[in-house]
Every structure is written in C-alpha cells, then in structure tokens.
Amino acid sequence: MEAVGENPDREGLKDTPARVARFYQEAFSGLHEDPSANLTVQFAENHEEMVLVKDIPIYSMCEHHLLPFFGRAHIAYIPRHGNVTGLSKLARVAEAFARRPQLQERLTSQIADTIADILDAHGVLVVIEAEHMCMTIRGIKKPGSYTVTSAVRGIFKTSAATRSEAFSLIMGHH
Numbered sequence: 001m002e003a004v005g006e007n008p009d010r011e012g013l014k015d016t017p018a019r020v021a022r023f024y025q026e027a028f029s030g031l032h033e034d035p036s037a038n039l040t041v042q043f044a045e046n047h048e049e050m051v052l053v054k055d056i057p058i059y060s061m062c063e064h065h066l067l068p069f070f071g072r073a074h075i076a077y078i079p080r081h082g083n084v085t086g087l088s089k090l091a092r093v094a095e096a097f098a099r100r101p102q103l104q105e106r107l108t109s110q111i112a113d114t115i116a117d118i119l120d121a122h123g124v125l126v127v128i129e130a131e132h133m134c135m136t137i138r139g140i141k142k143p144g145s146y147t148v149t150s151a152v153r154g155i156f157k158t159s160a161a162t163r164s165e166a167f168s169l170i171m172g173h174h
C-alpha cells in the first residue's frame with residue numbers, strides 16, 4: 001500500500017492485508033487438495049459411451065500476474081467398463097486444479113490426465129474457454145478476447161470421428 005502511495009493505516013485499508021491473505025488462501029486452496037481423490041466414487045455401470053459435462057464455470061488465477069482468468073470448462077470421457085464416476089466429481093477435479101496459480105494450458109491437461117489415469121478411461125477430452133484479466137484490464141487490453149485450449153487423450157486422439165462428435169456436442173446448443 002505504501003509503494004502505491006497509499007496510507008496503510010487509514011480506516012478502509014487497515015484490515016486489507018488480512019483480507020487479501022484470506023482471499024489468496026481461498027483462491028489457492030487447491031494446492032492442499034489431491035484432485036484425484038474425488039474420483040474414488042465409481043459406479044459399476046456398463047456405459048462405455050461418451051459422457052460430457054459442459055459449461056462448468058471455472059475461475060482460476062494466472063501465475064504471472066495473479067489476475068483471474070475465467071470461463072467455462074467442458075469435460076468428456078468414455079468410461080471403461082465399471083469405471084463410471086459421479087458427474088459432480090468431474091467438476092470437482094477441475095475446481096481443485098483451478099484453485100492454484102495456473103496456466104490455462106496446464107489446467108486443461110492436468111484435468112485430462114487425472115481423469116484418464118484414475119478412471120483408466122478409454123478417452124478424455126477437455127476444452128476450456130476463458131477470458132484472462134491480465135489481457136483485458138492491463139497490458140494489451142483486449143476485453144472480450146477468449147482463449148480456447150483443449151487436451152485429448154486415448155480414443156479421442158486416435159479416432160477423428162469420436163473427437164468431432166465430442167466437439168459438436170460441446171459447440172452445440174444447450
């Protein structure tokens with residue numbers, strides 16, 4: 001506060017360091033979580049077909065400026081026989097990785113790798129669309145620009161038809 005020319009002792013600012021500390025604790029709480037622990041809930045269901053949870057709201061922080069980037073994640077996977085997980089658990093994996101100092105690319109691939117590994121899925125496809133505040137309120141200042149990243153694993157990588165089915169479901173109407 002002193003460095004930007006503020007008086008840290010004035011009424012409105014005196015609790016601000018503690019508030020910022022609590023906010024960072026919340027924003028980075030994923031560092032103390034094991035995202036894969038969410039995937040222990042598995043149903044012995046024989047559905048070896050695509051499951052897609054789309055439009056999951058995502059808030060993360062870019063590790064360069066500690067400014068938010070936010071948007072939507074879409075997670076598709078094709079379960080192996082008997083390894084169907086709870087739908088909310090896919091969003092929980094995304095949430096645990098988002099609450100860390102991040103890069104959008106790393107966030108995308110960490111979600112995909114964790115689901116692919118822990119569920120031993122036939123395939124996983126993750127798409128994240130996000131706006132980066134470090135590109136909108138500062139620097140190059142391009143509000144409205146979106147970054148889209150994807151990570152494809154397993155059958156989504158080897159089968160172009162399966163991959164395009166997932167992308168058309170993601171891009172399609174709600």
Ligand SMILES: Nc1nc2c(ncn2[C@@H]2O[C@H](COP(=O)(O)OP(=O)(O)OP(=O)(O)O)[C@@H](O)[C@H]2O)c(=O)[nH]1
Binds near residue numbers: 063103132139140
């Ligand atoms: N690849 C990638 N880059 C990111 C992400 N979040 C922020 N960045 C970029 O990280 C870069 C950091 O660049 P630097 O040149 O070190 O920092 P800077 O001087 O503040 O850069 P400008 O934003 O261009 O003003 C910038 O280009 C950001 O846009 C992300 O999730 N993925």
Ligand SMILES: [Zn+2]
Binds near residue numbers: 062063
């Ligand atoms: Zn940034």
